[in-house]
Amino acid sequence: MNINYSRLSALIFLLFFIVYSYLASEIRVFAFDENADFNARTFPTFISYLGIFVSFLTLVLSKNEHEKLGHYEWLKVIVLFVLVFTYGIIIKSIGFFLSTNLFLMVAYYYLGVRSPKVIILSSIPVVAGLQFLLHELLDVYIRDPFLQAIGVIS
Amino acid sequence: MNEGILIGINTAFSGYNILMVMAGCFAGTIIGMLPGLGPMSAIALMIPITYGFDPASAMILMAGVYYGAIFGGSTSSILINAPGVAGTVSSSFDGYPMSQNGQAGKALAIAAYASFSGGTIAAIFLLIAAPQLAKVSLSFQSADYFALMCVGLLSIAAFASKGQFLKAMIMTALGLALATVGQDALSDITRFAFGNINLMDGISFVLLVMATFAMSEAFMIIFKKMDISFKASDVSKANLGSIKLSKAEVKEMAPVIGRSSVLGFLVGVLPGAGATIASFLAWGFERSIASAKDKLKFGKGSIKGLAAPETANNAACTGSFVPLLTLGIPGSGTTAVMLGALLSFGVQPGPRLYIEQPELFWAVIVSMYIGNVVLLFLNLPLIPYIARILAIPKNILVPLVLFFSVTGVYLISFNAFDIYFMAIVAFLSLVLRVLNYPMPPLILGFILGGMLEKNLRRAILINDGSFSFMWERPISLALFVVMIIIVLLQIYQGIQKNKT
Numbered sequence: 207m208n209i210n211y212s213r214l215s216a217l218i219f220l221l222f223f224i225v226y227s228y229l230a231s232e233i234r235v236f237a238f239d240e241n242a243d244f245n246a247r248t249f250p251t252f253i254s255y256l257g258i259f260v261s262f263l264t265l266v267l268s269k270n271e272h273e274k275l276g277h278y279e280w281l282k283v284i285v286l287f288v289l290v291f292t293y294g295i296i297i298k299s300i301g302f303f304l305s306t307n308l309f310l311m312v313a314y315y316y317l318g319v320r321s322p323k324v325i326i327l328s329s330i331p332v333v334a335g336l337q338f339l340l341h342e343l344l345d346v347y348i349r350d351p352f353l354q355a356i357g358v359i360s
Numbered sequence: 361m362n363e364g365i366l367i368g369i370n371t372a373f374s375g376y377n378i379l380m381v382m383a384g385c386f387a388g389t390i391i392g393m394l395p396g397l398g399p400m401s402a403i404a405l406m407i408p409i410t411y412g413f414d415p416a417s418a419m420i421l422m423a424g425v426y427y428g429a430i431f432g433g434s435t436s437s438i439l440i441n442a443p444g445v446a447g448t449v450s451s452s453f454d455g456y457p458m459s460q461n462g463q464a465g466k467a468l469a470i471a472a473y474a475s476f477s478g479g480t481i482a483a484i485f486l487l488i489a490a491p492q493l494a495k496v497s498l499s500f501q502s503a504d505y506f507a508l509m510c511v512g513l514l515s516i517a518a519f520a521s522k523g524q525f526l527k528a529m530i531m532t533a534l535g536l537a538l539a540t541v542g543q544d545a546l547s548d549i550t551r552f553a554f555g556n557i558n559l560m561d562g563i564s565f566v567l568l569v570m571a572t573f574a575m576s577e578a579f580m581i582i583f584k585k586m587d588i589s590f591k592a593s594d595v596s597k598a599n600l601g602s603i604k605l606s607k608a609e610v611k612e613m614a615p616v617i618g619r620s621s622v623l624g625f626l627v628g629v630l631p632g633a634g635a636t637i638a639s640f641l642a643w644g645f646e647r648s649i650a651s652a653k654d655k656l657k658f659g660k661g662s663i664k665g666l667a668a669p670e671t672a673n674n675a676a677c678t679g680s681f682v683p684l685l686t687l688g689i690p691g692s693g694t695t696a697v698m699l700g701a702l703l704s705f706g707v708q709p710g711p712r713l714y715i716e717q718p719e720l721f722w723a724v725i726v727s728m729y730i731g732n733v734v735l736l737f738l739n740l741p742l743i744p745y746i747a748r749i750l751a752i753p754k755n756i757l758v759p760l761v762l763f764f765s766v767t768g769v770y771l772i773s774f775n776a777f778d779i780y781f782m783a784i785v786a787f788l789s790l791v792l793r794v795l796n797y798p799m800p801p802l803i804l805g806f807i808l809g810g811m812l813e814k815n816l817r818r819a820i821l822i823n824d825g826s827f828s829f830m831w832e833r834p835i836s837l838a839l840f841v842v843m844i845i846i847v848l849l850q851i852y853q854g855i856q857k858n859k860t
Contacts, residue, residue, distance in 0.1 A: 212527075215795050219530050226537055226552075233551050243825030246544040246551060249813040253540065257533035264526040267854075278794070282582050287787050290575075290762060294779030297770065306767070310759050317582070317755035328756050336767065345412070346771060 216264035223257030230254055282317070289313055301350035306333045364714060365487075368722020372730060377420050380413075381727050384424020385734045390749050391425070392432025394757065399429035399694045400800070401577050404569040405761075407701050408768035415705040416720045420727040422698055427479060427677050427728070430635060431735050432746075434471045434670060439464060439747060447635030447673040450643040454658065454665035461661055469603040470663060471670045472740040474617055478671030479732035481621035482628070482678035486725055489629070490714070494686040497711040502818035503829035505687075507839035509812050512689045513804060514846045515630070519637060520693065520798040523857060525850040528801045531792075535805020536812070538563055545810060546817065558777040565700040567778055568806055570765045571785035572799045573697075578761040579790045581754050603740065613667045616646055624672030628679020628692075635673040635680075635692070642672030678728055685709055685721060690807070693800030700807045 230250035239245040293309040300308075310329035319325055340346040341359070353359045371377060384406070391402035402425045410418035433448035438455035451471060458467035500508070517528035541552045542562025553559040580586070605613075620642040627638035646668040647658045658665045680692045688710035690696035702709055707720065714721040765786075769778050789799060819829045831837050 211795055215792070215797070216530070219534070223533065223537075229552060233549065235549060236547065239547065244817045244820045246547050246549040248820075249816065250537070250540045250551065252816075253533055253536045257530065257537065260526050260529040260533060264530060267526065278583050279585060280583075283579050283787070283790065286579065286582065286758070286762065287783055290766060290783040290786075291780060293766060294776045294783070297779070298776055306763060310763055313759035313762065314755060317758060319753075319755050324756070328760070332760065332763075340771070348771070348774075 210268065212268040213265055216261050216268060219261035220258060220265055223254050223261055227251065227254030227258065285316060286313065289316070299351075301352040301354075302348045303333060303337060303350050304352040364718030364722050365726075367719045368724075368726045371416050371719045371723035372420065372726035377417055377723065377727065378730060380417050380421040381424045381730045382734050382738065384421040384426075385428035385431070385731055385738070388425035388428020388430075389432035389435070389735075389746060392429030393436045393746065393749055394432075394752075398433070398573075398577075399426050400569070400697055400803075401573040401761075402426075402429040403694060403697050403701075404566070404574045405764055405768060407566050407569070407697075407704075408771050410701065411772065415702065415707045415717075416723045418701065418705060419698070419720060419724045422701060423681075423724055423727055424731045424734070426694055426698075427475075427674060427731050427735065430673055430677055431472070431475055434475070434673075435468065435743060435747060436750060438467045438471060438666075440750065447639050447676070448669070449636070450639045450669040451666060451673075453643060453669075454660070454662045457659070457661035458666065463661070465603040466605065466609075467661075467666060468743050469605055469740065470609075470613065470666050472736050473605070474613065474620075474667040474670035475674040476732045476736040477617045478621045478624055478674040479678055479735075480729060481618075482625040482675035483725060483728045483732070485621075485625045485675075486678050486682060486728070490682055490686050490721075490725065493682060494711045494714050497687050500687075500711070500835065501833065502815040502822065503833050504835040504839065506812060506815040506819050507830070507836040507843075508687060508689055509808050509815065511839050511842050511846070512683075513801070513808060513812075514843050516693065516696075516804045517798075517801045518846050518850055520800040523853070524796050524798070525854070527795075527797045531797050531799065531802040532805040535802040535807075536809045538568070538802075539806045539809025540813075545814060558775065558781075563781075563806075564769070564772065564778065565704060565807065566772055567769045567782050568785065569697050569700065569803060570769055571782045572789040572802060574761055574768075575765040575782065575786035576789035576793065576799075578758045578765070579786060580793065581758055583790060583794075586754065609663055612663050616664045616667045617671045620646070620668045620671035621675045624675030625679040627672070628676030629682045635676040638672040638676035638679075639669035642668040674732075681724065681728075685713060685724065686711060688713075688811070690804065693803060696800065696804045696807050700803075703807070 230247055230253075233247045233250065235242075235245045235247060289309060289312060293305060296308070297305045307329050310333070311325050314325045314328060319328075337348065337350075337353075340348060350359060372381075387406065388399070388402050391405065392399060403422050406422055406425050410421060413421070430447055434451045434455070437448045437452035438459050441452050441456040455467045455471065458464065458470075513532050517532050518525060520528055539562075541559055543550050543560065550560055623642050623645065624635075624638040627641060628635070643658075643665060646664050647655060650658065650664065654662065654664065677694075680690070680695045683689045684695040684699060686709075688699070688708060690699045699709060707713070707717065766779055766782065769782050770776075772778075793799065820827070823829050823832075829836055830840050
């Protein structure tokens with residue numbers, strides 16, 4: 207049996223559902239529920255059986271197809287992923303307005319936009335417009351230390 | 361029932377809700393037009409906006425987004441042969457050749473009239489069928505609901521799998537597994553949270569939908585180097601031609617619309633089927649019954665070949681609301697997302713919905729008709745302008761989609777953990793999609809997981825721990841037979857595929 211990406215993914219799912227099955231058996235239930243016909247363990251156990259069965263079948267029945275994953279833009283997606291992660295880290299500390307604008311501007315630049323006019327017009331008005339919509343029309347308050355510091359919101 | 365319809369009309373025709381339909385159709389058209397972003401992404405992006413709305417207005421907005429996205433998908437299919445939505449792929453077979461022959465305006469008009477007619481006829485069917493089915497489903501018990509949900513999960517896996525049924529079933533199991541994270545609804549025991557306080561309440565439905573659709577679609581655009589903006593900018597400058605149809609053309613379209621509406625509606629009602637299958641079936645059916653002379657025109661700019669899929673996909677969209685509103689079981693991936701949204705509003709769709717919340721039930725149905733009128737009279741004349749949205753380059757579009765996805769999730773919880781978790785889920789979804797694992801079964805499994813467990817628990821407890829309900833109740837038995845047929849069909853197809 208040759209290993210291809212389909213088989214490899216099926217193997218990972220098989221391991222996942224085996225671990226899930228073990229964790230399901232470890233769910234603590236109340237003493238009076240231990241021998242009940244249906245308790246908190248029952249449904250996850252059924253799911254694990256289904257998952258193990260279908261991932262095992264996929265592992266065995268997958269054809270030997272030559273899949274190539276190298277020609278895709280992996281690096282760009284990973285950088286965007288890191289950018290989203292960083293956005294999550296800074297959003298609380300520097301506030302929604304500044305962090306979102308930074309995220310958008312860096313993302314535009316990284317993806318190849320070089321015109322400062324386009325970068326600014328595609329970020330600041332969009333973020334300001336959304337924040338205005340949220341604050342003024344939908345009554346959703348977003349804490350924003352930066353806008354508070356410059357006196358835009360109270 | 362009449363009183364309910366009047367309440368629904370009253371609700372749907374309120375100024376606020378008409379505005380919702382218009383906004384939904386407009387937003388849906390724009391998002392549906394963008395290749396890669398389909399109705400599920402469009403609706404997912406709308407969910408955070410609808411928090412704070414009343415459920416009827418939210419559903420009306422989302423329904424508007426749904427058929428707006430289908431209409432938008434047709435536009436990009438016809439103009440640039442880049443279907444924004446899978447359900448409009450068959451529209452490009454004849455729509456794009458028409459566009460290349462300098463009849464883009466006419467092709468868009470045919471699409472709009474056919475969509476309007478299909479949607480309208482299907483809305484009338486829905487008006488008749490939904491209450492009848494709701495009455496029948498009042499006799500359903502937990503065992504029947506459990507069986508029905510299993511049929512829904514299997515059907516979605518079968519139809520969404522594109523020949524990869526086992527992979528679709530893995531995604532279903534994964535969706536069900538993710539639904540078990542957090543507190544068990546009955547015993548309050550926390551499962552699979554690993555002591556993490558952020559997982560105690562379970563995984564957010566909005567987070568999962570946004571990550572697997574909107575955000576992973578945005579990643580996919582970059583990942584696969586998709587770029588159609590230069591073509592789009594050409595189109596937006598081009599003269600689209602007249603949108604007027606001659607009497608002979610209308611006469612040619614009329615019977616096609618009638619047949620495709622019925623076909624589309626029936627396919628839409630089936631769990632798991634939906635707009636894509638309906639549109640392909642309608643195109644194939646019209647081609648098979650066409651005269652030898654007409655048959656030659658199919659694929660080269662046939663009016664019938666464009667009207668059939670356009671009618672069927674809109675009729676199927678409306679049809680897919682029947683199982684959602686009457687049984688609480690979504691008929692497609694998109695209605696599964698809507699079900700999740702409804703549940704998060706505290707509304708449980710099902711047979712009692714039209715008795716207990718007639719304003720919601722009927723307002724959604726009536727708003728579908730309003731939506732079709734909006735698409736015809738508002739969107740069609742605006743198409744040359746809306747088409748310019750296709751000129752947005754991907755390096756602007758992708759960060760904006762990422763921003764709206766992240767903001768949508770953050771605004772619900774104000775918890776940075778959700779952003780990290782979302783990014784990880786989106787990245788994993790991207791990898792899984794590249795390996796041909798379909799996402800709709802995952803979402804349906806996640807949404808139905810809680811209800812499936814609840815109904816299975818009830819059925820087993822009522823039967824003293826026995827699984828005999830599977831063959832003792834006629835409805836359950838019939839549904840389990842359907843499940844066996846679906847599985848056998850998949851095995852048969854797999855064997856046939858291996859032979860060829």
